[in-house]
Amino acid sequence: MVQLQIEFSGGLELLFGGEKKHSVDVTVAGEDDQLSMAPLLVWMRDNMLKERPEMFLKGDTVRPGVLVLINDTDWELTGNLESTVEDGDRVTFISTLHGG
Secondary structure, three states: EEEEEEEOOOOOHHHOOOOOOEEEEEEEEOOEEEEEEHHHHHHHHHHOOOOOOHOEEOEEOOOOOOOEEEOOOOHOOOHHHHOOOEEEEEOOOOOOOOOO
């Protein structure tokens, strides 16, 4: 099991019950207590997302315009969907798309 801090901003929190910060325990298939982002996104869709999944996910990844940070580092620098998260990590999702 991996314990993570998951945070949302830029309006994404509205899709997750209106809460910006979540402390979650995610069951890991394997022995090394590492979890890649691909199965984490599936877990979030199935266990956390309250409404409008199309506003958060597109296919098997986040929608364009959603910035993903793992411990304050852009996931594009760490492998996107293959990026791993470990016990105690913080994953932040920030929507850069706003109406106007």
